[in-house]
Amino acid sequence: MILDIPNESIPVLIAFALYLLGVIAFGVISHRFLNKSNFVKDYFVGGRGLGAWVLALSVAGTAVSGGTFMGFPSLIYSNGWIMMFWVAGYMIVPITTMILLGKRLNQMARISGAITIPDVFRDRFQSPLLGWVSTLFILFFMMFNLVAQFKAGALVFQEALRLNPPNAELLGAEITPDHFLLLQFNSQGENKVVRVPFPGKNAKYLNKEIDNEQRLVRCYFQEEKQGVTETICKNIRFPSAQLSIPFLNRKVEWGYFLGLILFALTVIGYTTYGGFWAVTWTDVFEGMIKLIGVILLAICAVRAVPMNAETGSSGLSAATESLAQQDIQLIYGPGPGQFLSLGMAISFFWLWTLTSPGQAGAMVRMIAFKDSTGLRKAMVLVSIYYVFIYFSLLIIFICARAIFPTEYLKDVGTDGQPDSIMPAMARKVAPTPFIAGLLIASPFAAMMSSVAAFLLLISSCLIRDIYQRSINPKASQKRLKIASYSITFITGLITIVIALNPPNFLQYIIVFTGSGQGAAFLWPMFFAIYWRYSTKQGILLGMIGGFATLVSLYVFGWVEYRVHHQEQHWLHHLFGWIPNWHDSRRDPFAPLNLFGFDPVVWGLIVSCLLTIIGSKLTKVDTVLQNRYFPANK
Amino acid sequence: MSDSFYRTYQNSLREARFVMLLWFITMTWTICYCYFQGYLTHSEFPFLDSKENLKKSSDSIPMLWGFPTWLVYGVMIPWFLCVGISVVYGLYIMKDDDLGKDPEEEIST
Numbered sequence: 001m002i003l004d005i006p007n008e009s010i011p012v013l014i015a016f017a018l019y020l021l022g023v024i025a026f027g028v029i030s031h032r033f034l035n036k037s038n039f040v041k042d043y044f045v046g047g048r049g050l051g052a053w054v055l056a057l058s059v060a061g062t063a064v065s066g067g068t069f070m071g072f073p074s075l076i077y078s079n080g081w082i083m084m085f086w087v088a089g090y091m092i093v094p095i096t097t098m099i100l101l102g103k104r105l106n107q108m109a110r111i112s113g114a115i116t117i118p119d120v121f122r123d124r125f126q127s128p129l130l131g132w133v134s135t136l137f138i139l140f141f142m143m144f145n146l147v148a149q150f151k152a153g154a155l156v157f158q159e160a161l162r163l164n165p166p167n168a169e170l171l172g173a174e175i176t177p178d179h180f181l182l183l184q185f186n187s188q189g190e191n192k193v194v195r196v197p198f199p200g201k202n203a204k205y206l207n208k209e210i211d212n213e214q215r216l217v218r219c220y221f222q223e224e225k226q227g228v229t230e231t232i233c234k235n236i237r238f239p240s241a242q243l244s245i246p247f248l249n250r251k252v253e254w255g256y257f258l259g260l261i262l263f264a265l266t267v268i269g270y271t272t273y274g275g276f277w278a279v280t281w282t283d284v285f286e287g288m289i290k291l292i293g294v295i296l297l298a299i300c301a302v303r304a305v306p307m308n309a310e311t312g313s314s315g316l317s318a319a320t321e322s323l324a325q326q327d328i329q330l331i332y333g334p335g336p337g338q339f340l341s342l343g344m345a346i347s348f349f350w351l352w353t354l355t356s357p358g359q360a361g362a363m364v365r366m367i368a369f370k371d372s373t374g375l376r377k378a379m380v381l382v383s384i385y386y387v388f389i390y391f392s393l394l395i396i397f398i399c400a401r402a403i404f405p406t407e408y409l410k411d412v413g414t415d416g417q418p419d420s421i422m423p424a425m426a427r428k429v430a431p432t433p434f435i436a437g438l439l440i441a442s443p444f445a446a447m448m449s450s451v452a453a454f455l456l457l458i459s460s461c462l463i464r465d466i467y468q469r470s471i472n473p474k475a476s477q478k479r480l481k482i483a484s485y486s487i488t489f490i491t492g493l494i495t496i497v498i499a500l501n502p503p504n505f506l507q508y509i510i511v512f513t514g515s516g517q518g519a520a521f522l523w524p525m526f527f528a529i530y531w532r533y534s535t536k537q538g539i540l541l542g543m544i545g546g547f548a549t550l551v552s553l554y555v556f557g558w559v560e561y562r563v564h565h566q567e568q569h570w571l572h573h574l575f576g577w578i579p580n581w582h583d584s585r586r587d588p589f590a591p592l593n594l595f596g597f598d599p600v601v602w603g604l605i606v607s608c609l610l611t612i613i614g615s616k617l618t619k620v621d622t623v624l625q626n627r628y629f630p631a632n633k
Numbered sequence: 634m635s636d637s638f639y640r641t642y643q644n645s646l647r648e649a650r651f652v653m654l655l656w657f658i659t660m661t662w663t664i665c666y667c668y669f670q671g672y673l674t675h676s677e678f679p680f681l682d683s684k685e686n687l688k689k690s691s692d693s694i695p696m697l698w699g700f701p702t703w704l705v706y707g708v709m710i711p712w713f714l715c716v717g718i719s720v721v722y723g724l725y726i727m728k729d730d731d732l733g734k735d736p737e738e739e740i741s742t
Contacts, residue, residue: 048735081701081704085707090712091712092715095655095656096652100649101649103641103732107638107732107733112736113736316700332672334673334674338676341676342675342677345668349663371732376724379719380724383715630638
């Protein structure tokens, strides 16, 4: 049987199904609110009618994404308390995101009737070129991010489903020189190899034991730590059932495939049918699921930490003491493996605080709110919301490290990889499997709200900025409606196909797209709305400069990774003089951190300088200046 | 150009300046405090790696409610202060301004 669902996954799936039904209901209800007289404005910015609560949870929903609920927990679990410093910038993110640009951007959009970010740039400077460039940049970053979020959503569902693998026959085991154990199976008539990393550099492979009932192989290793010999057992499941995708000529796991289809069709369905209102209302629903989920999980996690017999402490104190016993680097900076150097600590503070207001998804919400009273109240709500979300996540996964000291560590882990720690914690500490299902649904909710916002952004770029403003300005409301539904749906389908063959490096892609938008849009938008002497040439230069700086540092990192071990390669002679060129990178998508700073810092600096210099060197259009800026009083 | 348009622009600009000032203060405090108080080694400033720093061991971790104290003063208290500032600024100081109307609304009115 291909779909062998374990009994303990059934309550989890019921919780998931209830959640998905709730989301679909919001999508259907929102459709009734679409205004027929100005379809595009209503479909893409909700007729500029967002109130405080919807605005707050919608801004938070777009920001708290798959990365927050999958990548961030695995980083806390692996690196300990340093992650609180890593995420510290979020203390001021609600203020920078909503106050820095919010009120003035909304005012500017109303002057010209702009409903997208490229609209604002184009109208402010009467420059179709600016509209086109910003559209292309948004499409570029959004497509990257959309695929990454689809993949993350499918992985969460795969983890929730945990299909039993089919029966298999173990053919043999082999050890490679780079410390991997290769297990060769015959599963469903095919030969498959599973690579198992050794739990440590000095570990020795002992033997294996096949458990046909549990459908796993227990591999035993021996390692000497501080003079004591330990035996470590790794449980390796039989190879998962796979499905062939004929036109892609590749195979995907059944759990992943089902997760992808369910995730994608739900989110594409409600976004296409309900437009902006469906996205924002489901954001509210998903926002509440996330909040309740993490608070509940934090309470359960603190109670589940074993008491420290020596000191008598319990809860979070016992967890911190346990981390200190495991490795003192889990308590203090810079963290294990020099995780957060000073340069990177500054970079991440810049990254969270300055790129958040520059995200296209956040800026769209800033042009969609109803009045400044709503903005003020929303900022307060988001500030309080972030405290609960981030502190709860920190507490949960610090406790997770105390509860599972090594079980989910990268390579060393006996039960899985760090990315599985969120579902593992939910299953471990939740009082019932149904509540575990609700808790596992919270990362699913996080990804859905981000994906819905990105999907609508892509389709708004294609419909409003390309079709309506450049190809067919006289298109009727009916035609625009059909085009909007079709484009949103087709964009989603294309993303499903790409996500069937997804790229790796999820966390880096999400950071890349977030920092890329910030570097390209923050300062150009800031100067466009506040500085009366800004010009279209300056804005264009700043936008392209920020984008090019960031992308080129990622390209340099990628190129160096490819030739890192070839010391005599001509690329080393050509670029070896660049600071930090020779740094070792953990991942092919890791960028070149010039002078120890993340590319976002350089992108923001270059973008700011070029916008100012470009504007100073060119002539201001006084007609537009008078339209958008009041005379000095 | 109406007075309300001018007022909205001026208030937005003033609020943006306040945000940048607050951003600078929080960044300076958090980065400096955490780096000097919470790091075991300072590869950028090796002279800071005094005996005091290297004394940090697993035997006694200074904690408050289970959080290491360097994070309480470096991140947690500033974070709560920022929330307080958001509440006071958002509810009592920030101005309610007229944001104007879309062109089609102006025509209909």
